[in-house]
Amino acid sequence: MRIAFFVNSIEDETPTFTTTSLAMAALSRGHDICYLTPGDFVLRADDSLSVRGRVLPGKRYKKAESFHAALQGDEATVETMDIGEVDVLFLRNDPSLDADGRPWAAHVGAMFGRLAAARGTLVVNDPDGLSLAQNKLYFQGFPQAVRPRTLISKSIDEIRGFIDLHKEGVIMKPLQGSGGRNVFKIGSTGEANLNQIFEAVSGEGYLIAQNYLAAATEGDIRLFLMNGRPLEKDGTYAAIRRVPAKGEVRSNIHAAGTAVKVEITPEILAIAEMVRPKLVEDGMFLVGLDIVGDKILEINVFTPGGLSVMLDLYGVDFSENIIVALESKVAQRDAYDGAIANRILAAL
Structure with missing residues (x-):
């Protein structure tokens, strides 16, 4: 089968990205791959959908650097190909990276992903989902038991009131964004730079304030x-x-965080089980949960990363499991002659 990986840009890809691991695993199992970026879709006058994919020869690479x-x-x-020649469109872009510089590109994956799914290509994660x-407002749709106490507002007075209610402090960050950008810990409303922090973060839109978890x-x-x-x-477990x-409140690897092994306890599995029904309903095939204590801070449904780090730590390559799961979905799609909706098949 052919898998197309949709990313923000080819130039920004790195050997350590999870997309690299997935693409190499697909090649090792004998599949064809290509990369797509936001400018690579063409909807023609006859309503056919084509893509301009960057194609690699069907060979195996021993090293991610190669x-x-x-x-x-x-x-x-x-190469230009009809979307019917693509079995799986794997949406792996981060919309927040395009929100400022080229907002037209931020949601292209979901937009054209819907058209691809309507034409029979398996699209993961489901574009409607x-x-x-x-x-991050999406996160509020999950059970309150797994979420920190949260306020979403653009009002400094509302933010101050929320901080006063949480003596342990709060975490403040933009409603949109990723990678730990503009994330601040506020200890109290007496902090001298609170107004400056508020102005910096609110410039990106609505803010999220969450009670700080020790x-x-x-x-x-x-x-x-x-x-x-x-x-x-x-x-x-892939964790x-x-x-x-x-001195940092952010644990993101991009923010100089360090990755170490972790034991997955029954309590953590219970948290994952709590969010499973909605993720399945929304057609979320591959997701990354960010868990602190007994709460989930974020659910990354666009570009969850870390598979290469897990390979280094555990010597286990989880990428192959993911490709095998896609093989099974394509087989089910073909067996049912496209009668199963993409949203169901994506997380089946």
Whole structure:
């Protein structure tokens, strides 16, 4: 089968990205792959949908660096193909990265993903589900038992009132965004720079204020879910603990956080089970939960990362499991001659 990976840009891809791991796993299992970016869709006058994909030759790469060099170099070619030639469209872009510089590109994946699904291509995560998750407000649709106390507002007075109610402090961040950008811990309304922080964050739109969780000093746990259930291979869960750098409240690897092994307890599995029904209903095939204590801070449904780090820590390659799951979905799609809706098949 052919898998198309939709990303923000080819130039920004790296050997350590999870998309790289997935693409290499697909090649190793004998599949064709290509990469798409926001400008690569063409809807023609006859209502046919084509894509301009960056195609790599069907060979196996032993090292991620070699794969990355081939993707960026002359070994890759650009081919125009009908979307019917693509079995799986894997949406792996981060809309927040395009929100400021080229807002037209932010939601192209979901927009054209719907058209691709209507023409029989399996699209994961489901584009309609992703449209619901275009900002962190999506998180409020999950059970309150797994969420921190949260305020969403653009009012400094509302923010101040929320801070006064939480003596342990609050975390403030933009409603839209990722990668730990503009995330601040506020201890009290007496902090001298509160107004400056508010102005900086509110400039991006609505703000989220959440009660600070003391367990955050130990970092958060990134746990992968596939088809709504924890991703597991040979008794090892696809999970890491991300420990923040000294003086940081963010544990993101991009923000100098450190990844270490983590034991997945029955309590963590219970948290994952709590969010499973909605993720399945929304067609979320591959998801990353960020867990602190007994709460989930975020649910990453666009570009959950960390598979290469997990391979280094545990010696377990979870990417192959993900590709095998896609093979099964394509087989089910073909067996039912497209009668199963994409949203159901995506998380089946």
